[in-house]
Amino acid sequence: MSEHVPNAPKPETSQAETVASELTLAIHQHRVLPGTKLGEDDLAEIYGVSRTIIRAALQSLAHHQLVEIRRNRGAFVAQPSIREAHEVFEARVLLEPGVARRAAERTKPDDLALLQRHIQDEHAALASGDRGAALHLSGLFHIEIARIADHETLAGFVEILIARSSLIIALYWRRESALCEKHAHHALLEALRSGDGVAAEELMHSHLVDLHSALDLRERPKPARSLKEALTAPDTGL
Amino acid sequence: MSEHVPNAPKPETSQAETVASELTLAIHQHRVLPGTKLGEDDLAEIYGVSRTIIRAALQSLAHHQLVEIRRNRGAFVAQPSIREAHEVFEARVLLEPGVARRAAERTKPDDLALLQRHIQDEHAALASGDRGAALHLSGLFHIEIARIADHETLAGFVEILIARSSLIIALYWRRESALCEKHAHHALLEALRSGDGVAAEELMHSHLVDLHSALDLRERPKPARSLKEALTAPDTGL
DNA sequence: GTACACAAATTTGTATACAATGATGTGCTC
DNA sequence: GAGCACATCATTGTATACAAATTTGTGTAC
Numbered sequence: 442m443s444e445h446v447p448n449a450p451k452p453e454t455s456q457a458e459t460v461a462s463e464l465t466l467a468i469h470q471h472r473v474l475p476g477t478k479l480g481e482d483d484l485a486e487i488y489g490v491s492r493t494i495i496r497a498a499l500q501s502l503a504h505h506q507l508v509e510i511r512r513n514r515g516a517f518v519a520q521p522s523i524r525e526a527h528e529v530f531e532a533r534v535l536l537e538p539g540v541a542r543r544a545a546e547r548t549k550p551d552d553l554a555l556l557q558r559h560i561q562d563e564h565a566a567l568a569s570g571d572r573g574a575a576l577h578l579s580g581l582f583h584i585e586i587a588r589i590a591d592h593e594t595l596a597g598f599v600e601i602l603i604a605r606s607s608l609i610i611a612l613y614w615r616r617e618s619a620l621c622e623k624h625a626h627h628a629l630l631e632a633l634r635s636g637d638g639v640a641a642e643e644l645m646h647s648h649l650v651d652l653h654s655a656l657d658l659r660e661r662p663k664p665a666r667s668l669k670e671a672l673t674a675p676d677t678g679l
Numbered sequence: 680m681s682e683h684v685p686n687a688p689k690p691e692t693s694q695a696e697t698v699a700s701e702l703t704l705a706i707h708q709h710r711v712l713p714g715t716k717l718g719e720d721d722l723a724e725i726y727g728v729s730r731t732i733i734r735a736a737l738q739s740l741a742h743h744q745l746v747e748i749r750r751n752r753g754a755f756v757a758q759p760s761i762r763e764a765h766e767v768f769e770a771r772v773l774l775e776p777g778v779a780r781r782a783a784e785r786t787k788p789d790d791l792a793l794l795q796r797h798i799q800d801e802h803a804a805l806a807s808g809d810r811g812a813a814l815h816l817s818g819l820f821h822i823e824i825a826r827i828a829d830h831e832t833l834a835g836f837v838e839i840l841i842a843r844s845s846l847i848i849a850l851y852w853r854r855e856s857a858l859c860e861k862h863a864h865h866a867l868l869e870a871l872r873s874g875d876g877v878a879a880e881e882l883m884h885s886h887l888v889d890l891h892s893a894l895d896l897r898e899r900p901k902p903a904r905s906l907k908e909a910l911t912a913p914d915t916g917l
Numbered sequence: 918g919t920a921c922a923c924a925a926a927t928t929t930g931t932a933t934a935c936a937a938t939g940a941t942g943t944g945c946t947c
Numbered sequence: 948g949a950g951c952a953c954a955t956c957a958t959t960g961t962a963t964a965c966a967a968a969t970t971t972g973t974g975t976a977c
């Protein structure tokens with residue numbers, strides 16, 4: 442039958458999904474930055490698979506708007522515009538508070554333990570200076586809440602929005618403001634623990650508004666990095 | 680080998696996108712029903728392209744949850760469960776009223792004309808007995824409103840939800856209730872014309888609640904059709 | 918020295934070949 | 948005749964080969 446072994450000789454998940462997951466993780470953790478070109482041959486060699494697999498993975502990421510595929514040009518890590526950044530956080534403000542309320546009404550003990558660990562891990566990552574990992578875990582916290590809400594459709598949307606948020610934070614995060622989500626997440630956890638849906642809804646709302654306002658979304662060209670793209674656009678004046 | 684597409688001297692859009700669009704349309708119009716197997720070789724021959732293209736198109740539809748890909752088994756038109764059906768309409772009730780309000784605040788004269796034509800076409804299709812085409816146009820009406828709202832992120836979600844709604848209607852539509860959306864759509868159009876966001880929001884809300892309640896979502900096995908799948912599952916008792 | 922034009926090299930787009938997995942059919946055992 | 952084992956077939960999964968397009972490099976004209 443099917444025993445859940447990590448390095449199984451018989452992959453239950455397709456190779457394309459594996460590559461897509463790894464790439465997604467790398468983008469979430471800001472190991473590859475927006476604008477980076479993702480050449481098919483390079484990736485094929487890195488992951489030891491053929492371009493067929495890489496292509497499928499890249500298409501998957503493109504559907505999640507994590508990469509942009511330009512015909513005959515290749516795949517690049519997406520660079521959300523200021524407008525897109527606003528859209529994403531507006532959508533999150535619209536969706537996630539309701540999801541949090543739903544989650545508060547359905548939280549089980551195991552869920553609380555998992556969320557608690559997420560917060561711990563996030564804190565540990567921050568303490569060790571790994572901002573990328575902390576950011577990733579911070580996103581996972583929100584995704585976990587969506588999962589607890591037990592609404593796959595909304596959870597899928599939330600997942601997409603959080604993935605794009607990671608790109609937006611990479612591009613527009615205001616350096617001086619600390620990435621201190623510990624308090625907000627802890628308060629949310631407590632609201633979930635007590636089953637207080639209204640509190641969870643409000644906490645999530647203010648948390649997201651905070652995040653949105655912590656971005657520097659004034660008019661400026663996107664910091665297109667790497668290659669000549671960084672040089673064909675005017676400097677940000679930093 | 681390419682004599683299928685009439686006028687495509689220089690394809691600006693990739694062949695995979697073309698195939699995906701055609702398949703999506705066919706599903707929206709209920710020309711292929713939920714549960715239908717979409718064999719790669721068959722599709723490759725039909726559209727006159729290689730399996731590579733077909734595969735990319737099917738993956739695209741799978742991302743939109745219009746088809747389900749089972750490893751080593753192939754692609755099948757998705758059969759949303761009752762639970763998924765509820766989820767989809769819950770999500771639509773959550774998202775679309777706000778989108779309609781936004782749209783009312785941004786409607787331009789050209790948009791009104793376009794919506795008017797959609798309603799006309801839908802009515803004409805219904806009169807000629809082409810329920811599939813009418814259903815498709817009905818969905819396009821909602822998508823058009825999302826486009827007018829000028830929020831690409833939300834519009835993308837709405838598009839996905841409407842695509843899935845088409846499958847849900849194919850599976851669970853209550854036969855006796857007429858597919859009479861003309862009044863609701865016309866009322867919405869008028870609200871948009873007068874720029875009354877609150878009215879548009881409320882009209883959209885009640886319209887969606889109506890649609891949801893017009894489905895027969897009582898417990899029953901999914902009508903898996905075609906091939907032996909229809910025989911391995913208990914009959915719907917119809 | 919700059920700008921344009923052309924050629925080489927790299928990279929993506931598509932088709933096809935082969936391998937692997939699941940489905941089907943046949944024959945043997947009991 | 949029922950049930951299982953194995954061979955055969957069909958279909959999907961993956962790799963590779965080739966075509967098309969873009970980018971890079973070089974040479975020449977002015």
